[in-house]
Amino acid sequence: MxxxxxxxxxxxxxxxxxxxxxxxxxxxxxxxxxxxxxxxxxxxxxxxxxxxxxxxxxEDVVFFDAEERLERTLAIVGRREEGESVALLLLRVVEASVSWEDDLAHRLATERFRLVMTVPALQARALHLLFESQQRMADALCAAYPDELDPVSAAAAVGAMVGAAKLAAVMSLAKGEPYPQAWAAVRRAAQVVASGLDSLSHPARETV
Missing domain, CATH: 1.10.10.60 (Homeodomain-like)
Known part of the structure; x- marks a missing residue:
């Protein structure tokens, strides 16, 4: 069987x-x-x-690995290491994303980028997937840090990290830079964001 x-x-x-x-x-x-x-x-x-x-x-064929990538990300967030800060956890998420070994995704990456940048229907689908994935990531992050993050703080952290990483990749690839250089840009953008997330290492407080 x-x-x-x-x-x-x-x-x-x-x-x-x-x-x-x-x-x-x-x-x-x-x-x-x-x-x-x-x-x-x-x-x-x-x-x-x-x-x-x-x-x-x-449209779903073009984004054939989107759900698998998201599930891997949510698994990383759900297995937060003891004492790990929000910034360090999100850096681990970014590193796992750019280091993911998938021969099909790597081989089709250039053509997929071209399609998404030139086909309106795919741009719309990409935005939908991005919004949905960030919502699910923010929920997972909030659950991983129940005593430190409220929904707004989790949403801000995810939005800042994902937005910076995505934009850095797009700008690099749009200039015709090879993927290793684009991933270097993603890592640099993630470090910039992480340096600003230190305030989330403490319990969230309401402001008056």
Missing amino acids: MDEAGLRARKKAKTRRALVEGAMRLFAEKGFEQTTLAEIAASAEVSTRTFFSYFAGK
């Missing part, structure tokens, strides 16, 4: 990967708007109905 379950899981992962690779290739060749779901499904040798077993639409 376990072998059968493992085989099914590997088959599903293989199909999902084929859909992502086929879709990204078609987006590069034909354009995002011009590519149909039927074409994406055919590129992976599955039906359009099967496509919907993996993704809700074309």
